[in-house]
Amino acid sequence: MVKEIERAGIHVVHICTVVPISLTVGANRIVPAIAIPYPLGNPSLDMEGEKEIRRRILNKSLEALGTEITGQTVFE
Secondary structure (H helix, E strand, O other): OHHHHHHOOOOOEEEEOOHHHHHHHOOOEEEEOOOOOOOOOOOOOOHHHHHHHHHHHHHHHHHHHOOOOOOOEEOO
C-alpha cells in the first residue's frame, strides 16, 4: 500500500521493525522501529523513557517526510 500512496504523489514514511521486508515491498522512506511486539516503545521503561523513544521515532519520521529522495532510503 505504501507504494500506491507514493505513486499518487503523497509522501509516506514506513515505520517498521524488519527493515529488509520494507525494502523488499518497495517502501521509499523507512524508519526503523524498536521491536516486533512493541514497535513504538519499550514497556520495561518508565513513562519518560517511553515518551523519548516515541518522540525520537516521530521526529525521524517527520524528517523523512521532508527529505527529497531518489530511491529507497532508511533513516536511522
